Amino acid sequence: FQPIRLVDYQPPEFLVERLSLCISLAADHTLVRATSVLHRNRDAAKKSGPLLLSGEHLELLEVRLNGEKVAPDAYRTTPESLEIDTVPDDFQLEVVTRLYPDRNTALSGLYRSSGMYCTQCEAQGFRRITYYLDRPDVLTRFFTRIEAEAESFPVLLANGNLVAAGRLPQGRHFVEWDDPFPKPSYLFALVAGNLSQIEDSFVTRSGRRIVLQIYVEEHNRHKCDHAMASLKKAMKWDEEVYGLEYDLDQYMIVAVDHFNMGAMENKGLNIFNAKYVLASPETATDQDYLGIQAVIAHEYFHNWTGNRVTCRDWFQLSLKEGLTVFRDQQFSADMDSAAVQRINEVRTLRQVQFREDSSPLAHPVRPEEYVEINNFYTVTVYNKGAELIRMLYTLLGEAAYYRGFALYIQRHDGQAVTCEDFVQAMADASGRDLSPFMRWYTQAGTPQLTIQESWQQEQGLYGLTVSQQTPPTPGQPRKVPVPIPLLIGLLDDQGNDLTATLSGDHERRGDDVLLEVTEAEQQFRFTGLTSRPHLSVLRSFSAPVKLHSFRTRDELAFLSVHDHDLFNRWDAAFSLSELVLLDLVTEDSADRDERGISDSYLQAMQSLVRSSITDLSLLAEALRLPTENYVLQKLEQIDPDRLYQAYHRGKQELAAFLETDLLDLYRKYRSTGAYRFSREDVGQRSLCGVCLDYLASLAAHRTDLTELCRSHYQEAGNMTDRMIALTAAVQLEGDLREALLADFEQAWHREPLVMDKWFAVQASSSAADTVGRVEKLLHHPDFSLNNPNRVRALIGTFGQNHFHFHHHSGSGYRLVTRVILELDALNPQVAARMAGPFVSWRRYDGQRQQQLRASLRSMVEKPGVSRDLYEVANKSLG
Ligand code: HT7
Ligand code: ZN
Numbered sequence: 095f096q097p098i099r100l101v102d103y104q105p106p107e108f109l110v111e112r113l114s115l116c117i118s119l120a121a122d123h124t125l126v127r128a129t130s131v132l133h134r135n136r137d138a139a140k141k142s143g144p145l146l147l148s149g150e151h152l153e154l155l156e157v158r159l160n161g162e163k164v165a166p167d168a169y170r171t172t173p174e175s176l177e178i179d180t181v182p183d184d185f186q187l188e189v190v191t192r193l194y195p196d197r198n199t200a201l202s203g204l205y206r207s208s209g210m211y212c213t214q215c216e217a218q219g220f221r222r223i224t225y226y227l228d229r230p231d232v233l234t235r236f237f238t239r240i241e242a243e244a245e246s247f248p249v250l251l252a253n254g255n256l257v258a259a260g261r262l263p264q265g266r267h268f269v270e271w272d273d274p275f276p277k278p279s280y281l282f283a284l285v286a287g288n289l290s291q292i293e294d295s296f297v298t299r300s301g302r303r304i305v306l307q308i309y310v311e312e313h314n315r316h317k318c319d320h321a322m323a324s325l326k327k328a329m330k331w332d333e334e335v336y337g338l339e340y341d342l343d344q345y346m347i348v349a350v351d352h353f354n355m356g357a358m359e360n361k362g363l364n365i366f367n368a369k370y371v372l373a374s375p376e377t378a379t380d381q382d383y384l385g386i387q388a389v390i391a392h393e394y395f396h397n398w399t400g401n402r403v404t405c406r407d408w409f410q411l412s413l414k415e416g417l418t419v420f421r422d423q424q425f426s427a428d429m430d431s432a433a434v435q436r437i438n439e440v441r442t443l444r445q446v447q448f449r450e451d452s453s454p455l456a457h458p459v460r461p462e463e464y465v466e467i468n469n470f471y472t473v474t475v476y477n478k479g480a481e482l483i484r485m486l487y488t489l490l491g492e493a494a495y496y497r498g499f500a501l502y503i504q505r506h507d508g509q510a511v512t513c514e515d516f517v518q519a520m521a522d523a524s525g526r527d528l529s530p531f532m533r534w535y536t537q538a539g540t541p542q543l544t545i546q547e548s549w550q551q552e553q554g555l556y557g558l559t560v561s562q563q564t565p566p567t568p569g570q571p572r573k574v575p576v577p578i579p580l581l582i583g584l585l586d587d588q589g590n591d592l593t594a595t596l597s598g599d600h601e602r603r604g605d606d607v608l609l610e611v612t613e614a615e616q617q618f619r620f621t622g623l624t625s626r627p628h629l630s631v632l633r634s635f636s637a638p639v640k641l642h643s644f645r646t647r648d649e650l651a652f653l654s655v656h657d658h659d660l661f662n663r664w665d666a667a668f669s670l671s672e673l674v675l676l677d678l679v680t681e682d683s684a685d686r687d688e689r690g691i692s693d694s695y696l697q698a699m700q701s702l703v704r705s706s707i708t709d710l711s712l713l714a715e716a717l718r719l720p721t722e723n724y725v726l727q728k729l730e731q732i733d734p735d736r737l738y739q740a741y742h743r744g745k746q747e748l749a750a751f752l753e754t755d756l757l758d759l760y761r762k763y764r765s766t767g768a769y770r771f772s773r774e775d776v777g778q779r780s781l782c783g784v785c786l787d788y789l790a791s792l793a794a795h796r797t798d799l800t801e802l803c804r805s806h807y808q809e810a811g812n813m814t815d816r817m818i819a820l821t822a823a824v825q826l827e828g829d830l831r832e833a834l835l836a837d838f839e840q841a842w843h844r845e846p847l848v849m850d851k852w853f854a855v856q857a858s859s860s861a862a863d864t865v866g867r868v869e870k871l872l873h874h875p876d877f878s879l880n881n882p883n884r885v886r887a888l889i890g891t892f893g894q895n896h897f898h899f900h901h902h903s904g905s906g907y908r909l910v911t912r913v914i915l916e917l918d919a920l921n922p923q924v925a926a927r928m929a930g931p932f933v934s935w936r937r938y939d940g941q942r943q944q945q946l947r948a949s950l951r952s953m954v955e956k957p958g959v960s961r962d963l964y965e966v967a968n969k970s971l972g
Pocket of ligand 2: 418
């Protein structure tokens with residue numbers, strides 16, 4: 095498989111003036127007639143030559159040029175293309191293809207999901223519908239006619255405005271949709287099905303009434319209200335914060351059961367994984383409600399950042415994804431607890447993105463080459479990409495950031511552009527030279543910051559020496575410094591904020607001081623202080639960097655109580671817990687049973703439990719330990735057994751020390767009233783969940799605590815509480831686990847999204863028989879490799895179950911490898927994702943390395959392996 099390289103980018107040789115699609119759905123196949131008007135591109139390097147169109151899994155039936163049939167010897171097809179030898183500079187092209195959506199298990203292009211037809215064209219799915227210039231810098235106006243049997247497919251949708259509809263002979267009907275906004279083919283969408291809808295409307299600030307529709311299967315109609323409310327909130331927020339108004343008269347969302355990712359922002363016709371639309375208190379957890387709100391907003395925000403201004407090529411993916419993630423994060427922070435929102439963002443970054451950055455799959459936010467673009471929808475492109483936008487926001491300040499954004503939209507509306515174009519608009523609006531900032535886009539890896547403090551009592555002079563260093567990543571052995579915005583605060587011994595009393599003209603952002611670290615090493619000085627201050631650094635996590643721990647445990651305990659920045663308060667507690675857990679993992683086995691967790695840590699956690707924090711979601715996050723998957727990043731060589739034992743011993747010791755306080759908190763906030771998705775109620779449930787999780791870790795020999803899990807389950811009036819109890823119970827081996835799992839299955843076997851939770855909770859269990867249980871679940875009648883949600887629930891979750899996936903027998907590896915090899919033939923995108931847990935094989939002991947490597951080799955060497963799986967496995971082997 096040959097990689098595609100950014101340096102090889104060339105403008106398209108042809109442009110498409112307009113495209114008219116006639117898509118006729120029949121019982122066992124679909125016919126597509128694509129009529130386009132093309133012109134040679136004057137800006138292209140080549141001014142003559144054949145027309146090369148992309149196309150895959152298509153049967154070509156006819157090609158016409160300016161109405162004339164093209165003879166078969168005047169064109170050539172390969173499994174990936176159609177090449178027409180001689181074409182004029184301006185012409186009309188008609189291509190007729192036949193495809194088989196019912197056989198499309200890859201879920202890219204046109205496919206069938208639970209009886210309906212739908213499409214997924216990003217990144218390169220349109221070429222599975224017709225031969226086309228399937229690249230994001232070819233924009234055109236789409237006209238779409240759909241024909242189908244009327245009774246089975248009463249609803250026929252495409253992008254834009256509905257302009258005609260009518261009956262056809264033999265029980266068929268048609269519709270015609272016209273999209274006035276030029277778009278690349280990846281934003282095309284079609285849906286055909288027997289669907290119900292809920293409808294609402296939104297009046298824009300300029301007074302236009304937009305019809306909002308959510309299409310689902312009839313039995314799910316009552317689960318759309320939260321999605322609709324989220325959509326209206328997002329539309330209002332984008333007008334108020336970014337000044338952006340929706341452009342078409344109609345906005346449609348369709349929920350489908352089979353989907354490779356979360357959702358897709360097709361112009362005017364978003365297609366969503368049902369998981370991010372459907373919610374009722376009985377079937378969805380608070381986390382599901384929050385996820386729906388965020389994803390609905392994300393796809394809506396793409397209408398401007400992605401659709402109206404799109405990417406020149408797929409290397410620029412973060413141009414739309416990083417920016418849109420930043421916008422959805424701002425929205426979520428405004429809707430709910432801003433501190434908790436930021437905590438969750440940082441958890442993902444540290445646990446998933448930092449790990450990717452130190453793995454064989456490390457790549458820059460703007461990658462330089464790929465074998466399969468679908469492998470680059472990563473946490474680096476999305477979440478680190480969002481951090482880059484956040485850094486620009488911090489560096490420039492709010493006013494200049496929004497001016498820069500407005501300039502970007504004004505300059506590039508209707509264009510396909512690059513990350514440079516975005517940064518240039520920011521530079522022009524702020525008057526700053528942002529060229530050094532582009533290093534964040536081109537350099538992979540996580541910068542590490544080392545901080546040294548100095549204090550001279552006589553002069554009241556406090557100094558900071560900040561140095562940065564980024565470790566090498568594959569293909570990038572040497573790194574350069576990047577510009578890092580470092581938000582800091584200084585506190586006195588009583589926890590009072592000293593930043594206002596500092597002398598000198600330090601740049602401020604709200605209550606914080608902004609330090610700009612641009613060199614490999616830099617010094618900063620602060621005067622006007624009467625005593626040595628306490629440093630609160632990297633406030634709000636102002637840059638995606640690792641901080642070399644330089645603070646004592648006492649200092650962290652102080653900050654966890656006193657820091658004014660709520661995020662940093664959490665971070666201090668989190669860092670303290672991390673140090674304590676690391677100690678437990680790395681201490682000598684001889685010491686292991688004697689030394690426990692230090693008293694000062696236990697006291698710090700107790701003051702947190704007893705603190706007056708009123709944001710209960712925040713308190714819950716402060717009490718939640720870093721996960722095993724986070725702690726392991728700090729270990730040179732990972733011993734999964736030792737990590738597991740130490741982690742759980744630490745957790746149990748903490749739980750035992752806090753037991754009375756945890757029970758008090760649990761009883762104080764446990765509520766069995768009617769479900770409300772409000773900040774207060776979500777906080778209460780979250781806090782009770784954390785308490786129960788700790789208490790359940792002590793339940794193995796404690797019937798009172800086992801009974802607490804049972805009653806939490808039995809009294810649960812909503813899915814959040816039910817899942818809290820079930821998650822606690824499956825860690826225990828015994829009757830309770832079996833009873834609750836059986837009850838849950840019996841109650842919810844008709845609800846696919848709820849059954850995903852049932853599969854996932856078993857795959858995540860720390861109980862000894864987990865591998866065997868997952869093996870058994872593979873044969874459960876409701877398990878199917880054709881449903882990505884189910885695969886992610888069982889296999890994806892099991893891959894993250896560190897202890898059991900890395901079971902010393904190799905049984906976890908063998909199970910996942912078998913599934914991946916089988917899945918690769920059906921759905922390469924999802925198969926490649928499932929290979930993630932194999933990537934960092936070098937960090938394990940010799941025997942595990944051997945087993946992991948053998949698995950990766952079997953993937954690379956599999957006859958007919960997909961480019962998706964090949965790329966991940968091959969890069970991992972190095
Ligand atoms: N822009 C969307 C990306 C997406 C996607 C990519 C590859 C394969 C399937 C996919 N489904 C959706 C999602 C988003 O970021 O909004
Ligand atoms: Zn997106």
